[in-house]
Amino acid sequence: MRFYEYEARRIVELAGIPVTKYxxxxxxxxxxxxxxxxxxxxxxxxxxxxxxxMKAGGVKFADTPEEAAAHAEAILQLEINDQMPRGxxxxxxxxxxxxxYASVVWDGTAKRPLMLFSDMGGIDIEEVAETHPDHVxxxxxxNLFPIPDFEAKQTIAATGVSGSQLNRATPxxxxxxxxxxxxxxxxxxxNPLAELTDGSFVALDAHMEMExxxxxxxxxxxxxxxxxxxxxxxxTYEPSxxxxxxxxxxxxxxxxxxxxxxxxxxxxxxxxxxxxxxxLTLTDAVxxxxxxxxxxxxxxxxxxxxxxxxxxxxVLEKDGVEKIAVMMSIVSNTRVDIVARGVIKACLELGxxxxxxxxxFRIPGAWEDEGFKILERYGVEYCDRSVSLWxxxxxxxxxxxxxxx
Amino acid sequence: xxxxxxxxxTFIVQGITGREAVNLTRECLDYGSKVVGxxxxxxxxxxxxxxxxxDTVAQAVENHGGPIDGSxxxxxxxxxxxxxxxxILNGIKLIVIVTERIPRGDVAQMVELADMEGARIIxxxxxxxxxxxxxKMGGIGGPAKDAAKSYxxxxxGVMSRxxxxxxxxxxxxxxxxxGVSTAVSIGGDAIIGSTYAELMPYFEADEQTEAIVIxxxxxxxxxxxxxxxxxxNNSRLPIVAFMAGKFMDDEEMxxxxxxxxxxxxxxxxxxxxxxxxxxxxxxxxxxxxxDQIPDTVKEKIGADA
Numbered sequence: 001m002r003f004y005e006y007e008a009r010r011i012v013e014l015a016g017i018p019v020t021k022y023x024x025x026x027x028x029x030x031x032x033x034x035x036x037x038x039x040x041x042x043x044x045x046x047x048x049x050x051x052x053x054m055k056a057g058g059v060k061f062a063d064t065p066e067e068a069a070a071h072a073e074a075i076l077q078l079e080i081n082d083q084m085p086r087g088x089x090x091x092x093x094x095x096x097x098x099x100x101y102a103s104v105v106w107d108g109t110a111k112r113p114l115m116l117f118s119d120m121g122g123i124d125i126e127e128v129a130e131t132h133p134d135h136v137x138x139x140x141x142x143n144l145f146p147i148p149d150f151e152a153k154q155t156i157a158a159t160g161v162s163g164s165q166l167n168r169a170t171p172x173x174x175x176x177x178x179x180x181x182x183x184x185x186x187x188x189x190x191n192p193l194a195e196l197t198d199g200s201f202v203a204l205d206a207h208m209e210m211e212x213x214x215x216x217x218x219x220x221x222x223x224x225x226x227x228x229x230x231x232x233x234x235x236t237y238e239p240s241x242x243x244x245x246x247x248x249x250x251x252x253x254x255x256x257x258x259x260x261x262x263x264x265x266x267x268x269x270x271x272x273x274x275x276x277x278x279x280l281t282l283t284d285a286v287x288x289x290x291x292x293x294x295x296x297x298x299x300x301x302x303x304x305x306x307x308x309x310x311x312x313x314x315v316l317e318k319d320g321v322e323k324i325a326v327m328m329s330i331v332s333n334t335r336v337d338i339v340a341r342g343v344i345k346a347c348l349e350l351g352x353x354x355x356x357x358x359x360x361f362r363i364p365g366a367w368e369d370e371g372f373k374i375l376e377r378y379g380v381e382y383c384d385r386s387v388s389l390w391x392x393x394x395x396x397x398x399x400x401x402x403x404x405x
Numbered sequence: 406x407x408x409x410x411x412x413x414x415t416f417i418v419q420g421i422t423g424r425e426a427v428n429l430t431r432e433c434l435d436y437g438s439k440v441v442g443x444x445x446x447x448x449x450x451x452x453x454x455x456x457x458x459x460d461t462v463a464q465a466v467e468n469h470g471g472p473i474d475g476s477x478x479x480x481x482x483x484x485x486x487x488x489x490x491x492x493i494l495n496g497i498k499l500i501v502i503v504t505e506r507i508p509r510g511d512v513a514q515m516v517e518l519a520d521m522e523g524a525r526i527i528x529x530x531x532x533x534x535x536x537x538x539x540x541k542m543g544g545i546g547g548p549a550k551d552a553a554k555s556y557x558x559x560x561x562g563v564m565s566r567x568x569x570x571x572x573x574x575x576x577x578x579x580x581x582x583x584g585v586s587t588a589v590s591i592g593g594d595a596i597i598g599s600t601y602a603e604l605m606p607y608f609e610a611d612e613q614t615e616a617i618v619i620x621x622x623x624x625x626x627x628x629x630x631x632x633x634x635x636x637x638n639n640s641r642l643p644i645v646a647f648m649a650g651k652f653m654d655d656e657e658m659x660x661x662x663x664x665x666x667x668x669x670x671x672x673x674x675x676x677x678x679x680x681x682x683x684x685x686x687x688x689x690x691x692x693x694x695x696d697q698i699p700d701t702v703k704e705k706i707g708a709d710a
Contacts, residue, residue, distance in 0.1 A: 106509060109626050111516045111596050143513040184508050213666070214508040217483070236660045264657035276593060276664035277567020280622060280649035281695055287652055288693075296663060300569075329573035330555060332547020333428075366547060385576055388696035 001210045002234045004047045006089045007226050008206035012190060014225060015179035017172050018202045020094060026087040031072030034090040035065040041093040044071040049234060050081040058085070061093060094204060098165075099192035101125050102173050104141075104180040113141040115155045115177055117169070121192035135159050141177055149174045168201045169193070183221055184214030237263055242295065242314055249310035256303025256334065258311045260295055262318065267292025269359070269400045270315035270324035272308075272343060274299030278329035278389065285390045286325070291397035294321045302334045308342025309349070316350055316357070322403055323359040325396035330385055336363045336371030344378050355379030359399040362392035407536040408562065408587035408607045408614070409499060409525070414540050416475035416499070417442040417465050419488045421453050425503070425544070426479040430454055433477075435549035436541045441469050444488075462495040475499035477533060477543050485529070486511040493524045501543045502528035502598065506666070512596045519598065526598025530665065532568030532590040545590055546572050559584015561702055562608040562642070564601050565620035566593050566627075566665065570649070574618055574698060581699035586614040593622075593665025600627045602634035609640060616702050617644045621680065623653045624668040628680045632687035643705035644689045645698060651677040 003011065006024040013019050023034030024047070035042045046058030053059050058080050062068035072088045099121035107114040117137040120128045129136045137158035139151050152173035156166055172193065180188040187209040194204045210218060222228045239247070246260030271293050273282045279298045286293050295315055299308065315324055326343050328334070340361065347354040361375050364385035375382040383392060420426050421443025431454050433440050442465035443458045445451075451458040459465045466473055476492040478485060478500060485504045492500050493515075500519070507529050519526050527534060533543015537556040545568065546552030555576035561583055565571040568590040575585045589604060591597055601619055608614045621628050628646075635644065653663060654676050662669040674680075681691045692701050 106513075106596070108596050109600075109630050111513050113513075143510065143517045181510060184510050186509070211508050211510075213482070213506045214510070217508070261661070261663070263661065264655065275567075275569045276668075277565070277570035277620060277622070277649055278573065280567075280653075280664050280668070281570065281647075284649060284651045285695070298664065329567075329569040330576055331569070332544065332551050332572065333425075366551060386580065388577065388694075389573065390694045390696045 001212055001215055002049050003208045003210070004049065004086055005045065005205060005207070006047055006087070007228070008208040009089075009203065010226060011179065011183065011208050011221070012176070012203045012206050015175045017175050017190070018200065020092050020202050020204065023090045024087055025072060025090055026076070028069040028073040028076070031088055031090050032065045032069035035062065035068035038090065038092045042068050043091050043093050044068055044075060045089045045091065046075045046078060046080060046085040047087045047089055048080045048083045048085050050083055053080060056080045094194055094202065095197040096192070096194045096204075097197050098195045100169060100195065101128070101191045102169070102176055102193045103187070103189035103191070104177050104185070105187055107140065110140055112143060113177065113180055115139040115141060115152065115173060117156045117159060117173055119159050119161050121194075125191070141181070143181070147174060147177050147181070152177060164199065165195060168195070168199070172201060172203075183218055184211045185209060186211050242318055245314050246297070246311060249307060249314070253304055253307050256301040256307055257298070258303055258307050259298040260311060260314060261297070262295040265293050265295050266320070267294045268320050268322045269396060270294045270318060270321040271297055272299065272312050272315055272324050272326045273297055274328045274334065276300070278327075281329070281389050282327050282393055285393035286397055289394045289397045291393065291400065294318050299328065299339065300334060302338070303342070305338055305342045305345065308339045309345040312343040312346035313350060316346060316352070323357055323396070323400045325359045325393065326361045326363065327389065327392050327396070328363040329389060331363055331365035333366065335367040336365060337367040337374060339363055340371040340374045344374065344380070359396040360392050362387060362389070407539055408589070408604075408611050409534060410536045410540040410542060410587070412539055413439070414474045414542070415439045415441045415469065416477060416542055417444060417462065417473055418456070419444045419462070419476055419478045419492065420480035421445055421456065421458055422448050422451065423479055427453055429477065429479070429544040430456055432544065432548050432552070433541055436552055438540045438542060441465070441473060462491045462497070466495055472496050475501065475542060477501045477503060479503045482507045486515055489515045489526070490518060493518050493522050498524045500524060500526045500598070501531065501533045502526060502592070503531065503533070503543060505530035505594070507594070509594070509596050512594065512598075516596070516598055527589060528592040528598060530594045531592035531597075532571065534587060534589040536587045537585050543590070544568075545588065555579060556588065557584040558586070560586060560613060560615035560706065562586050562611070562614040562617045563588035563619075564591055564604055564617065565589070566591060566622050566667070567620055567649075570620045574620055574647070574695070577696070577699050578618070578702065581703070583699060583702060586611060593667050595625055595667040601631040602627070605631070605634055605638070605640065605642075608642060609638075614642065615706050617642050618698055618702060619644060619646045621646055621648050622665065622668045623650045623677045623680065624675050626674065629674065629683055632683045632689065635687040635689060645701050645705060646684050646689050646691045647695055647698060648677050648681050648691060654678050
């Protein structure tokens with residue numbers, strides 16, 4: 001789950017990291033009031049879940065409250081990478097002496113969080129790591145024990161930072177590390193972390209991402225402190241009708257799991273496939289053999305006839321779908337006969353001939369004899385494990401292309 | 406010989422009274438595995454297919470009268486960390502975590518404790534492991550008669566980020582007359598207890614294993630770690646890899662997750678294209694098609710013999 005900048009600022013603030021006196025505003029009037037309260041030059045920043053705000057004109061400087069209001073007015077109506085802003089952030093224009101970078105990410109290989117610090121802030125850290133590796137400090141963290149300040153100190157000192165800068169930055173990086181763990185973040189980044197002309201340190205911009213699996217146990221932060229609504233899931237794109245319908249069918253019945261995605265898919269061959277790895281393998285196999293999938297899907301965990309039927313119907317009703325391919329890797333939990341029943345039912349209910357509509361049925365495994373009997377009765381071409389996933393996908397592609405030609 | 410399991414391996418099932426756990430207990434017993442107890446808090450005194458149920462792991466160990474080798478953990482995500490800690494701190498050394506959707510921070514804590522206590526975790530979000538004809542620990546391969554059909558004993562070690570594909574690939578090796586030494590469903594999450602590289606030394610030490618097949622996906626650095634391991638260790642085992650999810654490299658799929666939680670591309674290094682290049686640079690043969698695996702393994706074993 002991604003956060004807007006104003007939320008990320010609030011999160012670091014809650015962790016005891018100093019921030020500037022910023023205001024989150026949803027109208028020009030609020031922006032004027034915020035600028036008045038700050039008193040002095042401000043920066044008005046668009047609140048979108050997207051990078052490249054500066055380039056897109058979503059960040060503007062203002063010397064007076066009137067100017068701030070005018071910028072807010074314009075930015076609030078400015079779409080950036082297909083997103084309308086949630087609001088604007090009005091921030092005092094900071095007198096920066098030096099910019100630093102601080103972040104915590106997962107190191108999946110070490111299976112520990114990794115702190116990163118650089119005295120070259122404000123720019124892309126990957127670039128710094130490449131061009132000035134001696135300016136990037138790294139430190140792994142324990143998952144089990146309290147995070148000590150000295151680990152942060154070591155990471156910062158590795159970049160050559162010393163003196164009062166080291167002593168001021170240390171608690172900030174340590175607190176960032178603690179909040180990363182406490183709030184189940186997958187990314188906690190302050191860039192730039194600014195040293196102001198008076199020597200104090202503030203987080204000028206922050207970027208946070210929380211693991212989706214942890215959203216359920218972070219209600220206190222999400223709902224109470226940040227007041228984020230439950231339905232505000234921050235997906236990277238709006239779900240399509242197909243995706244919403246499949247999710248609704250899945251939610252209506254606890255038996256088994258079905259999933260469907262069609263973002264980026266526009267073909268004529270509907271895929272009723274599973275499970276996780278099988279679906280990835282089959283989607284590739286269809287595409288590599290010249291096929292055009294209409295969607296991606298997953299079946300698993302032994303769904304009911306109604307669920308399998310529901311998924312097949314949604315796929316069949318997508319624009320441009322001519323045939324469906326029903327394919328899975330060998331199943332041991334999901335029952336072949338139940339999926340067979342479901343997909344045949346879907347065809348019949350839509351007034352289609354299963355034998356014509358189902359290009360191929362390749363699901364070997366539990367209850368396959370029963371399943372194959374049913375398929376035979378309706379004239380559906382099926383195969384067992386002696387036909388590979390590759391070959392099954394190829395047969396489906398040939399059929400749908402033969403029909404189209 | 407075998408990897409991690411043998412004929413005498415004893416294990417418990419934590420969360421044994423759940424629907425899925427009842428099934429996998431049946432399957433494991435039928436396959437000949439020694440399931441010596443189950444744990445579900447508040448259900449002490451019950452039985453699941455003749456296996457006694459306890460409130461705590463300590464009770465199960467006491468009832469067994471000695472150390473228990475392993476545990477299959479199938480409790481809901483919010484309780485998994487506690488269950489795994491309980492297993493590790495009661496002396497269990499091999500833990501298979503079936504549960505999916507566990508936050509990464511919890512998994513990392515379990516792994517850190519396991520490392521401290523000399524325990525090994527397989528999973529989470531996996532189906533367990535099987536030594537054909539000897540023992541199966543977890544739902545891998547399904548009911549005993551289905552597992553027997555897909556898994557014949559043989560010279561190929563299998564490791565897979567997908568549980569279903571572990572069986573699909575093993576079945577193709579069995580059909581081709583090769584068979585499997587040990588197959589491990591390592592789990593589909595971003596952080597898992599045992600990666601390919603971490604399991605390689607076990608296969609390396611197993612006389613029965615003559616080649617390795619891995620099933621991989623986009624996302625994460627596990628393949629890079631394996632490539633590094635191969636470069637650093639003069640392994641006797643040829644490795645054949647299959648990469649699924651190549652379609653995820655398309656521009657419009659960026660930032661989307663498919664299949665498993667770990668299958669999300671977060672940087673250039675975890676794309677399918679990049680991983681294939683890295684594996685091949687390490688001398689690992691990456692086959693284009695899933696059905697090319699058995700013949701490629703035969704070629705490799707033949708060439709090495």
